Amino acid sequence: MEKTLVKSLYRETEKFVNKDIKISGWVRTIRNSKSFAFIELNDGSFFKNVQIVLDDKLENFKEIIKLSISSSISVEGTLVLTPESKQPFEVKANGVFLEGSSSSDYPLQKKRHTLEYLRTIAHLRSRSNTFSAVFRVRSIAAYAIHKFFQERDFVYVNTPIITGSDCEGAGEMFRLTTLDLNNIPKKEDKSVDFSKDFFGKETNLTVSGQLSAETMALAFRNVYTFGPTFRAEDSNTARHAAEFWMIEPEMAFAELKDYMDTAEDLVKYVINYVLEKAPEEMAFFNSFIDKSLFDRLNNVANSEFGRITYTEAVDILQKSNASFQYPVEWGIDLQTEHERYLTEKVFKKPIFVTDYPKAIKAFYMRENEDGKTVAAADLLVPGVGEIVGGSQREERLNILEKRIEELGLNKTDYWWYLELRKYGETKHSGFGLGFERILMYITGMSNIRDVIPFPRTPGSAEF
Amino acid sequence: MEKTLVKSLYRETEKFVNKDIKISGWVRTIRNSKSFAFIELNDGSFFKNVQIVLDDKLENFKEIIKLSISSSISVEGTLVLTPESKQPFEVKANGVFLEGSSSSDYPLQKKRHTLEYLRTIAHLRSRSNTFSAVFRVRSIAAYAIHKFFQERDFVYVNTPIITGSDCEGAGEMFRLTTLDLNNIPKKEDKSVDFSKDFFGKETNLTVSGQLSAETMALAFRNVYTFGPTFRAEDSNTARHAAEFWMIEPEMAFAELKDYMDTAEDLVKYVINYVLEKAPEEMAFFNSFIDKSLFDRLNNVANSEFGRITYTEAVDILQKSNASFQYPVEWGIDLQTEHERYLTEKVFKKPIFVTDYPKAIKAFYMRENEDGKTVAAADLLVPGVGEIVGGSQREERLNILEKRIEELGLNKTDYWWYLELRKYGETKHSGFGLGFERILMYITGMSNIRDVIPFPRTPGSAEF
Numbered sequence: 001m002e003k004t005l006v007k008s009l010y011r012e013t014e015k016f017v018n019k020d021i022k023i024s025g026w027v028r029t030i031r032n033s034k035s036f037a038f039i040e041l042n043d044g045s046f047f048k049n050v051q052i053v054l055d056d057k058l059e060n061f062k063e064i065i066k067l068s069i070s071s072s073i074s075v076e077g078t079l080v081l082t083p084e085s086k087q088p089f090e091v092k093a094n095g096v097f098l099e100g101s102s103s104s105d106y107p108l109q110k111k112r113h114t115l116e117y118l119r120t121i122a123h124l125r126s127r128s129n130t131f132s133a134v135f136r137v138r139s140i141a142a143y144a145i146h147k148f149f150q151e152r153d154f155v156y157v158n159t160p161i162i163t164g165s166d167c168e169g170a171g172e173m174f175r176l177t178t179l180d181l182n183n184i185p186k187k188e189d190k191s192v193d194f195s196k197d198f199f200g201k202e203t204n205l206t207v208s209g210q211l212s213a214e215t216m217a218l219a220f221r222n223v224y225t226f227g228p229t230f231r232a233e234d235s236n237t238a239r240h241a242a243e244f245w246m247i248e249p250e251m252a253f254a255e256l257k258d259y260m261d262t263a264e265d266l267v268k269y270v271i272n273y274v275l276e277k278a279p280e281e282m283a284f285f286n287s288f289i290d291k292s293l294f295d296r297l298n299n300v301a302n303s304e305f306g307r308i309t310y311t312e313a314v315d316i317l318q319k320s321n322a323s324f325q326y327p328v329e330w331g332i333d334l335q336t337e338h339e340r341y342l343t344e345k346v347f348k349k350p351i352f353v354t355d356y357p358k359a360i361k362a363f364y365m366r367e368n369e370d371g372k373t374v375a376a377a378d379l380l381v382p383g384v385g386e387i388v389g390g391s392q393r394e395e396r397l398n399i400l401e402k403r404i405e406e407l408g409l410n411k412t413d414y415w416w417y418l419e420l421r422k423y424g425e426t427k428h429s430g431f432g433l434g435f436e437r438i439l440m441y442i443t444g445m446s447n448i449r450d451v452i453p454f455p456r457t458p459g460s461a462e463f
Numbered sequence: 464m465e466k467t468l469v470k471s472l473y474r475e476t477e478k479f480v481n482k483d484i485k486i487s488g489w490v491r492t493i494r495n496s497k498s499f500a501f502i503e504l505n506d507g508s509f510f511k512n513v514q515i516v517l518d519d520k521l522e523n524f525k526e527i528i529k530l531s532i533s534s535s536i537s538v539e540g541t542l543v544l545t546p547e548s549k550q551p552f553e554v555k556a557n558g559v560f561l562e563g564s565s566s567s568d569y570p571l572q573k574k575r576h577t578l579e580y581l582r583t584i585a586h587l588r589s590r591s592n593t594f595s596a597v598f599r600v601r602s603i604a605a606y607a608i609h610k611f612f613q614e615r616d617f618v619y620v621n622t623p624i625i626t627g628s629d630c631e632g633a634g635e636m637f638r639l640t641t642l643d644l645n646n647i648p649k650k651e652d653k654s655v656d657f658s659k660d661f662f663g664k665e666t667n668l669t670v671s672g673q674l675s676a677e678t679m680a681l682a683f684r685n686v687y688t689f690g691p692t693f694r695a696e697d698s699n700t701a702r703h704a705a706e707f708w709m710i711e712p713e714m715a716f717a718e719l720k721d722y723m724d725t726a727e728d729l730v731k732y733v734i735n736y737v738l739e740k741a742p743e744e745m746a747f748f749n750s751f752i753d754k755s756l757f758d759r760l761n762n763v764a765n766s767e768f769g770r771i772t773y774t775e776a777v778d779i780l781q782k783s784n785a786s787f788q789y790p791v792e793w794g795i796d797l798q799t800e801h802e803r804y805l806t807e808k809v810f811k812k813p814i815f816v817t818d819y820p821k822a823i824k825a826f827y828m829r830e831n832e833d834g835k836t837v838a839a840a841d842l843l844v845p846g847v848g849e850i851v852g853g854s855q856r857e858e859r860l861n862i863l864e865k866r867i868e869e870l871g872l873n874k875t876d877y878w879w880y881l882e883l884r885k886y887g888e889t890k891h892s893g894f895g896l897g898f899e900r901i902l903m904y905i906t907g908m909s910n911i912r913d914v915i916p917f918p919r920t921p922g923s924a925e926f
């Protein structure tokens with residue numbers, strides 16, 4: 001008999017009522033009385049378990065009821081509706097077969113474990129309800145992002161992970177090497193001889209694919225990256241990881257408004273897609289992780305996002321009676337307290353803050369007419385603060401070169417980036433969305449370590 | 464007026480006939496007579512250009528016809544059908560507006576360039592026909608892979624890029640460090656003090672996500688990875704890159720046959736999806752890159768893949784009259800010449816070769832009853848040789864431990880991998896598909912450097 005997935009039993013129950021079926025999965029719990037036993041079985045295909053009913057006429061009844069949690073079994077039986085029970089149906093077993101046994105010291109017994117403890121058994125934690133929900137939602141959200149862009153004819157580009165330059169400017173980098181660290185080749189002046197390294201020069205792990213993505217946008221018009229990025233920053237917070245995934249769309253013939261329209265559509269699309277495709281997981285988060293989750297997500301999905309300039313934002317903050325740890329004046333970088341005040345207290349919905357002072361933004365952002373601000377925008381959402389950052393890119397060669405010089409950067413490092421402006425300079429805009437940031441927002445999980453299967457943080461690269 | 468994408472003009476032409484439209488894009492060529500000019504415009508959304516017709520009544524006619532290749536312009540005009548021409552329609556311009564100029568030394572003038580030369584301008588090569596086709600197909604193929612697995616409820620998992628162990632065993636690794644190479648901290652015994660490094664220990668870039676993916680398969684049943692992997696191997700061939708993308712599905716309650724069925728379905732699905740979604744690009748490859756491409760791909764898409772054992776394969780090779788550079792006997796690793804002979808001369812279609820000698824395969828492959836072979840299978844295709852490798856995984860704790868010891872590996876390095884067998888050992892199988900390998904196969908491109916936007920190979924990490 002062909003095996004059926006538990007997901008099918010739940011989603012197309014009517015097809016299976018009173019029919020013989022075969023399933024396989026892992027034992028989550030066993031309860032037994034003298035002549036009956038109930039197994040909660042999870043087969044991995046679905047968040048919910050299916051209840052298996054055994055009676056002692058099964059020849060291996062005594063053996064089965066002694067199985068340890070997480071043993072894997074296959075079951076042949078009949079699906080029967082159970083309208084009086086909390087679960088909609090159960091499977092009356094005609095045969096239960098041991099596939100693989102588990103040891104009785106299985107660490108995920110049926111009791112509450114702290115998230116901290118579960119991180120120490122990251123190889124097993126996906127078998128718990130919380131992480132089964134988190135990582136299935138991660139998969140569905142990733143697909144939603146691809147689907148959104150592919151439906152809009154954006155070209156998916158894989159920008160390089162290994163970079164030969166440290167000119168991406170977005171953060172501290174990890175160096176990559178095949179040199180023997182116990183015996184580093186040196187040049188005559190005693191400095192490291194990188195010509196002996198694998199790539200013949202210094203290389204690092206990327207902190208952003210943006211500059212490479214721009215080269216592709218100027219060929220394909222609309223492109224997006226979705227890949228891992230790295231920061232060697234020694235910040236041990238709940239929101240920072242050394243390895244995380246980013247989505248970086250880049251659009252030619254697009255101004256700041258086009259980026260904001262696209263980012264707003266994207267965020268709403270992903271939220272709606274996950275709510276539709278993972279209703280059981282989302283209900284779990286709303287019940288057990290963050291009781292305001294549905295309210296918050298529905299608010300985002302149904303609001304028209306606000307748009308104010310940085311100068312207006314500073315004005316609002318200064319005129320407010322709120323007391324901030326960091327005082328507000330034009331020119332400062334907005335802190336999370338300011339961002340949350342604006343989006344939570346003032347607007348009560350997501351807002352884009354646009355046109356930041358150029359001194360606090362990156363060299364590649366397009367200078368506005370006023371000479372003081374740049375065409376940048378950050379998306380702030382209630383409960384978190386910034387989740388998207390983006391800008392129109394400076395396409396004017398002379399202004400970009402001037403900016404690079406002003407900041408003391410080395411123009412030759414950017415030769416190919418500058419050539420994009422020399423050969424058909426074109427208005428273009430783009431943004432970056434941290435995948436884990438939006439996952440935390442969608443699931444209510446408050447630590448980035450709990451939305452990455454095997455997180456990498458300072459001092460920790462386990463598994 | 465809203466801008467229209469050139470893709471829409473081609474795909475939904477009837478909507479636009481004799482209508483006013485606005486488009487923008489990059490100039491590919493300009494031809495002009497006294498009073499007329501023709502611009503081939505590419506807007507990035509579509510492989511083909513659209514022909515713009517200008518006449519000298521346009522006030523900026525003289526300025527426009529002098530534009531350099533790759534200047535960006537926007538055009539307002541009327542779409543008219545041209546049934547007598549080779550292109551189905553053209554746009555009669557009412558207005559042409561310069562968006563951004565290009566320099567006259569633009570390196571991609573309209574003539575044939577070698578692929579080698581184009582690699583030196585990787586930031587511009589996507590604007591050529593060949594690379595426009597390659598990288599759009601790359602995007603479409605990537606999406607096909609996600610779509611295939613998501614439709615089958617496989618969970619997409621992001622296994623870590625940074626690994627704290629070198630026990631993946633699939634190849635040479637890149638070391639990662641934040642230590643100052645000019646001043647490496649040493650322990651008392653003069654060895655490197657990795658406790659001072661970012662993660663407090665030695666770390667490397669992953670060579671395979673398989674072992675991590677197995678942890679997820681034993682929770683979610685069916686999972687797949689799709690991410691970058693790295694090999695620090697100094698092999699300067701047309702088929703090896705230091706950074707490439709891999710797809711590694713892993714399935715619980717699945718035997719070798721299930722892996723082969725899934726891999727066969729996947730390969731056919733991706734080929735059919737690309738043929739359907741990128742007909743212009745594929746016709747280009749078939750005309751200009753590999754004239755046997757369609758024959759080859761149709762053969763794969765329509766064949767039932769053959770399945771023979773390694774022992775049968777050796778027998779066939781030994782009985783053949785072919786002369787091989789590497790002599791054939793039971794126990795050897797099959798070379799590309801053997802693989803291609805089997806799939807091209809004998810079977811004339813893709814074949815799986817199964818049940819290899821355990822001595823030439825990895826420690827985690829499941830030992831067969833005969834004690835000599837393992838439940839592994841490689842997929843060989845005409846024209847290339849191996850494109851998929853996979854196996855049933857050894858789920859029996861005692862046999863796996865014995866195998867690790869036999870090979871002189873360190874059991875404690877594999878503590879979490881072994882625990883997967885201790886807590887609910889479950890039959891499972893998986894495979895690896897090199898994304899660039901299948902792209903080369905689908906496009907006919909013969910060098911891996913030409914299917915990666917910015918390739919990384921020994922001595923080369925440009926851009």
